[in-house]
Amino acid sequence: MSISASLTLKREDFELSCTFDLPDKGISALFGPSGCGKTTLLRCIAGLERNCTGILSVQGHVWQDHNRFVPAHQRQLGFVFQQPGLFAHLSALGNIRYAQKRAWPGDNDKTIEIDGLINLLGLEPLLERKPHALSGGEQQRVAIARALAINPALLIMDEPLSALDYQRKQEILPYLQRLHRELAIPILYVSHSRDEIAQLADTLLLMENGRINAQGPLYELLTRMDLPLARRSDATVVIRARSAAQEPEYCLTRLDTEIGELLLPGLHSANGEFRVQIHARDVSLCLERPEHSSILNILSAQVDTLQQEPQGQMLVRLKAGKAILLARISQKSAARLNLKPGLHLYAQIKTAALV
Numbered sequence: 001m002s003i004s005a006s007l008t009l010k011r012e013d014f015e016l017s018c019t020f021d022l023p024d025k026g027i028s029a030l031f032g033p034s035g036c037g038k039t040t041l042l043r044c045i046a047g048l049e050r051n052c053t054g055i056l057s058v059q060g061h062v063w064q065d066h067n068r069f070v071p072a073h074q075r076q077l078g079f080v081f082q083q084p085g086l087f088a089h090l091s092a093l094g095n096i097r098y099a100q101k102r103a104w105p106g107d108n109d110k111t112i113e114i115d116g117l118i119n120l121l122g123l124e125p126l127l128e129r130k131p132h133a134l135s136g137g138e139q140q141r142v143a144i145a146r147a148l149a150i151n152p153a154l155l156i157m158d159e160p161l162s163a164l165d166y167q168r169k170q171e172i173l174p175y176l177q178r179l180h181r182e183l184a185i186p187i188l189y190v191s192h193s194r195d196e197i198a199q200l201a202d203t204l205l206l207m208e209n210g211r212i213n214a215q216g217p218l219y220e221l222l223t224r225m226d227l228p229l230a231r232r233s234d235a236t237v238v239i240r241a242r243s244a245a246q247e248p249e250y251c252l253t254r255l256d257t258e259i260g261e262l263l264l265p266g267l268h269s270a271n272g273e274f275r276v277q278i279h280a281r282d283v284s285l286c287l288e289r290p291e292h293s294s295i296l297n298i299l300s301a302q303v304d305t306l307q308q309e310p311q312g313q314m315l316v317r318l319k320a321g322k323a324i325l326l327a328r329i330s331q332k333s334a335a336r337l338n339l340k341p342g343l344h345l346y347a348q349i350k351t352a353a354l355v
């Protein structure tokens with residue numbers, strides 16, 4: 001693991017005590033309820049909390065241990081906040097060049113070239129514009145380029161999309177997905193949005209009351225019944241898909257996924273690795289394969305675990321193909337079908353969406 005942390009901070013009425021490791025590339029999402037300590041943890045990583053004790057090493061550099069505390073300005077860290085905070089008197093390119101002048105020396109082949117950054121974030125047509133002539137989403141793309149231009153060993157993004165409206169978020173997400181695919185630096189991404197996390201994260205850090213409760217691959221943590229994500233009313237799974245073939249006649253796309261073949265509405269031409277999100281509430285169960293159903297996606301599955309929930313609901317964890325599905329059904333339906341761990345049945349997926 002390229003980032004290793006065990007950090008403690010005591011305040012009068014709040015204690016942070018976080019131990020975690022992050023891989024050396026990809027997006028790790030920090031997720032937790034308001035007030036659980038996400039911002040405080042980021043401040044500790046950035047070296048802004050002088051009372052924070054413990055150990056922090058990033059890509060082979062010790063930023064903090066029991067004998068030393070590297071001050072904030074000497075930590076090779078890029079930061080993107082909710083607000084872009086660009087220099088108003090400089091053009092988009094001026095903002096990026098300003099950061100480039102302060103860049104950390106290149107660390108082998110991981111150094112990011114400015115032209116590559118501009119290309120990656122689609123900034124060519126915007127370079128001469130001042131911030132007031134850019135939309136919120138465009139400003140945020142410049143802010144991301146600026147944060148990357150200093151050649152960080154770690155990029156922290158603290159709710160980077162939360163100040164944007166839905167339309168602007170949709171515009172910027174593909175760029176974040178490109179960063180995710182093409183950058184070789186680790187990104188720690190804080191968000192309250194389940195959808196952003198489903199689209200972007202590889203690894204999840206779940207935080208509660210100042211502690212990291214669980215960490216691991218997104219795909220696994222979404223389906224762990226002992227964690228709060230699966231218990232939420234919007235519980236979902238994210239499934240990796242390998243290939244897509246279009247069926248223009250019916251305006252459908254046929255996907256080869258970890259849980260089996262799925263048909264999705266619309267003609268998608270996704271390349272490489274992509275993801276499908278399925279809400280637990282959109283999965284129903286049948287003991288026999290329905291022959292006359294309007295639902296197109298019917299997969300064979302096996303009950304793994306059952307968990308009773310409030311309001312007469314039952315959460316069912318299912319093994320399907322090489323992955324896990326969640327279904328939320330009524331307790332009455334579970335009793336009627338006599339669901340038990342190990343039972344083979346069929347899962348009908350009403351809606352699945354590419355994310």
Ligand SMILES: Nc1ncnc2c1ncn2[C@@H]1O[C@H](COP(=O)(O)OP(=O)(O)OP(=O)(O)O)[C@@H](O)[C@H]1O
Nearest residue numbers: 011013014032033034035036037038039040041192
């Ligand atoms: N400067 C401060 N001095 C004292 N207590 C603080 C300070 N900043 C935050 N806190 C408290 O520390 C706890 C953690 O706050 P923090 O802002 O880190 O949470 P958060 O998870 O980032 O919340 P949100 O998602 O709402 O931004 C809270 O109880 C908060 O009231």
